[in-house]
Amino acid sequence: MHNQILIGPKEKNKDTGFYADVTESEIKAHLNRSLADIFNWLENTNQFICALQTDTEKERSKKAKLVYNPIEFT
Numbered sequence: 001m002h003n004q005i006l007i008g009p010k011e012k013n014k015d016t017g018f019y020a021d022v023t024e025s026e027i028k029a030h031l032n033r034s035l036a037d038i039f040n041w042l043e044n045t046n047q048f049i050c051a052l053q054t055d056t057e058k059e060r061s062k063k064a065k066l067v068y069n070p071i072e073f074t
Contacts, residue, residue: 033041053061 030038050058
């Protein structure tokens, strides 16, 4: 299992957004994960972001995703 990612306080992140420190060993460990683990991580991350976003941010994100749809160009 990976280390818990700690998000700095709002004052520290002001005008920069969220960030997390990742070590070289954590990157190497991530490269050895199965596709199922990676997709579960992506889904959990998506749920986390969705829980934090306001309705306005969700709408803006949805519109941004509609700008470029690679399926339309294949």
